[in-house]
Amino acid sequence: MDLAGVFVFGLSGGTLAVRHRLDLFGVLVLSLAAALAGGVFRDLLIGAVPPASLQDDRYLLAALASGFAAFFFHPQINRLGKPVMVLDAAGLGLFAVAGCGKALAFGVGPLPAALLASLTACGGGAMRDLLVAEVPRVLREEIYALAALLGAAIVIAGQALKLPDLPVAVTAVLAVFILRVVSVLRGWSAPRAPGS
Template sequence: MDVLPLGLWLDFLGTFVFAISGALVAVRRGLDIFGILVLSVAAGLAGGMIRDMLLGATPPTALEDPRYLLTALAAGVCVFFGHRLLERLNKPVMVLDALGLGVFAVSGCQKSLLFGLDPLPAILLGVLTAVGGGATRDLLVVEIPRVLREEVYALAATVGATIVVAGTALGLSEVWIAVAGVVAAFGFRVISVWRGWRAPRAPGS
């Protein structure tokens, strides 16, 4: 049996998780099935498409491989029928968003390194991959994107991407690097919300 490359598994996981968060937001806003699917696709695919376009990998993988779109649509359908179960979780959108943030920060940074980018640009592209889907989701429902609000968000993605760069430089296992990056970004994001951490604001603002 063929084994999908790690980066592809991460992309599919990130797509599914972010698509679920987008669909949950759509349900909370009272959107119909079309709106739910639109938000699930936008949240699930936007980050990876931004990454690929900036890398010059065109057309983006999400448009070349139909499995990406099917994954996002499947997440939307799951939420359409099972949103009541998901809403029983504590802050489901935040938790799923944090998981997607970590996964896409890692996959975006790894792909950037494979394309020959230096460490700092690779970290930046990892962060853009991570925040792109959530920002697109929030803009579509006329919310200020989380990345621009007081909650620690982009910093968590930066932590995950930095671990990828450091681990790759040390020659560590790709799988362990990915696991460490995702766990660190996810944990940092969840703890920041739990503890009420905020990014610094301008004095007197």
């Protein structure tokens, strides 16, 4: 699930880079940032060092492959309709579930595990957005971090109820993806400060 999230988030970073007319190096940098930053932050915080993406070449290869795919096949990816949002929603779900699962496996309690799941899911996207001088989606009014927290809550509940891991993980990823996509399509947003 982690590698699938790396590839999907890498595609979102690469697609955004192409939209900003960055060169091949820029596309690969955005793909790597989007794909790996959240997991690196999580691993450093739970003491899983060096981070998984620096221990296992498959992470870097998946992120680079997604960058090249975005660079060469961006017209096909853009046919998806809102490609960055769709890919971002898929990556958000995959990373929230993988991040929560890894945090729980390292003995972190449920609430910190949910926060680490959100950091895993949102960290790469925030880094990607900052590199192209956009306000990160996680800080905007959109339902973003809340969707990641929903996925984490499902994983935590599934573990507490001793349910099988795979169906729980699939349910959590789908819940995050659906909430994120529907919130964008319907214009749902997190509350803003009164009078702001």
